[in-house]
Amino acid sequence: MSRSPPTPELVRGLEAAINKHYGLNLKVSYTAAESYAKTFSKLMTEHKTGTKPTFDAVVGQAVNIISGMDAGAFESIQNWKELAPKGTPLNDQTISPPVLKNTAFKVADSPHFLVYNTKLISKADLPKKLADFGNPKYKGKFSVLSAVAAQGLALSMYDKEKVLDIYRSWGKNEPKIMSFSQGVDRLVLGELWMVPFTTDYVYYRRKEAGDPVGMTVIQDLASWISIYTTVRMNAPNANAAKLWALYNTGPEAQRIWEKEIKWMNFSYPQQSGATEFKKLLDDTGAKAVSWTDSEETWKLMRWLFTSEEGEAYQKRLQSAIQEGR
Amino acid sequence: MTRIRLLLLVGIIVSLLTGGSRLAVSEAASLKELVEGARKEGQLNVTLTANA
Numbered sequence: 001m002s003r004s005p006p007t008p009e010l011v012r013g014l015e016a017a018i019n020k021h022y023g024l025n026l027k028v029s030y031t032a033a034e035s036y037a038k039t040f041s042k043l044m045t046e047h048k049t050g051t052k053p054t055f056d057a058v059v060g061q062a063v064n065i066i067s068g069m070d071a072g073a074f075e076s077i078q079n080w081k082e083l084a085p086k087g088t089p090l091n092d093q094t095i096s097p098p099v100l101k102n103t104a105f106k107v108a109d110s111p112h113f114l115v116y117n118t119k120l121i122s123k124a125d126l127p128k129k130l131a132d133f134g135n136p137k138y139k140g141k142f143s144v145l146s147a148v149a150a151q152g153l154a155l156s157m158y159d160k161e162k163v164l165d166i167y168r169s170w171g172k173n174e175p176k177i178m179s180f181s182q183g184v185d186r187l188v189l190g191e192l193w194m195v196p197f198t199t200d201y202v203y204y205r206r207k208e209a210g211d212p213v214g215m216t217v218i219q220d221l222a223s224w225i226s227i228y229t230t231v232r233m234n235a236p237n238a239n240a241a242k243l244w245a246l247y248n249t250g251p252e253a254q255r256i257w258e259k260e261i262k263w264m265n266f267s268y269p270q271q272s273g274a275t276e277f278k279k280l281l282d283d284t285g286a287k288a289v290s291w292t293d294s295e296e297t298w299k300l301m302r303w304l305f306t307s308e309e310g311e312a313y314q315k316r317l318q319s320a321i322q323e324g325r
Numbered sequence: 326m327t328r329i330r331l332l333l334l335v336g337i338i339v340s341l342l343t344g345g346s347r348l349a350v351s352e353a354a355s356l357k358e359l360v361e362g363a364r365k366e367g368q369l370n371v372t373l374t375a376n377a
Contacts, residue, residue, distance in 0.1 A: 005373075005374075006373035006374075011371075011373075022360050022363070023360070024360065024363055024364055025364075025367070026363060026366075026367065026368060026369055027367065027368045027369070028368070028369045028370075028371065029368065029369070029370050029371075030370070030371045030372065030373055031370070031371075031372045031373070032373055032374075033372050033373065033374045034374075035374060036374050039372050039374055054370070055370040055371060055372045056369055056370050056371060057369070057370075057371045057372075058371065058372045058373075059371075059372070059373055059374060060374070079354075082356075083355075083356050083359070236366075236370075237363070237366040237368055237369050237370065238362070238366075239354075239358075239359045239360075239361075239362025239363040239365075239366055240362075240363040240366045240367075240368065240369040241369060241371075242354070242359055243359055243360070243363050244369055244371065246359075
């Protein structure tokens with residue numbers, strides 16, 4: 001089964017499991033939001049205007065969460081390690097990285113690696129490092145995203161001007177500008193050789209359909225994005241929301257997320273994709289890089305996504321990637 | 326005079342200590358408190374986004 005958006009079955013499964021675990025009879029209702037950006041924009045508007053939160057808990061990526069954290073829009077669970085379900089890997093810092101200050105708790109990982117058409121290009125002929133995409137032999141043979149969350153992680157590896165230089169070399173190769181999902185569609189049709197920064201679920205969907213797709217790692221930028229649950233400040237059902245966040249870090253919840261919609265949390269080695277992704281990293285010697293890795297990466301992300309200077313840099317980054325300028 | 330100052334100092338320290346412990350307790354809810362609170366709430370609204 002391919003990874004899919006959250007479903008009623010997922011929520012009903014989690015609801016039943018939580019109620020059983022804590023001896024409750026909670027009714028869990030959910031909204032399937034269109035995008036993280038819209039959801040967090042609504043959340044921030046409610047928070048800033050003092051409007052009663054219209055939902056208690058939400059999932060999001062670090063780039064979505066940081067503004068809310070800075071504005072005090074989330075409630076922390078300082079003693080979450082004492083309260084998490086038995087079997088939660090408490091020593092794994094990726095469950096709630098220190099930069100998140102005990103306000104966000106991982107439910108899934110989403111590696112953004114390089115997907116390629118195995119019939120059009122061999123693994124040996126693929127770019128190994130970011131700068132290799134500038135090789136003229138790849139001209140017109142790959143697509144890139146217009147958004148910069150995954151590409152921007154290059155700032156954790158190189159200085160700002162070097163990153164622009166690298167991506168200008170990409171832009172000169174005239175990549176197609178589209179979502180990674182659309183890029184992989186074109187790749188399967190034979191129009192593209194490869195799509196960098198594609199999520200694992202797009203890869204699995206195609207692989208399970210029998211399409212000729214392979215996945216590998218860009219050695220100097222194995223972008224790793226995680227999805228976290230947060231509890232909103234002044235949530236009408238704050239206690240239930242905290243139990244939801246805590247329970248979803250645990251092994252039984254992880255089993256349900258994977259069973260129902262194939263969202264995987266690689267802090268649990270038994271999850272089906274964990275071994276494959278670990279091997280990909282080990283084979284290439286690459287290290288997964290995430291915005292939540294350290295205070296330095298967190299500071300970089302805050303600069304890139306919440307400062308005026310960062311927004312201006314994003315435009316330069318997009319211009320470099322898309323137009324080679 | 327010295328005794329009064331000493332008592333005053335002890336009073337301040339005791340007040341600070343008990344105030345501090347109340348703060349710690351209120352910030353760190355126990356599982357039992359969360360479960361009882363959730364039981365009263367009876368519901369939960371979550372927002373989940375389509376693609377990870």
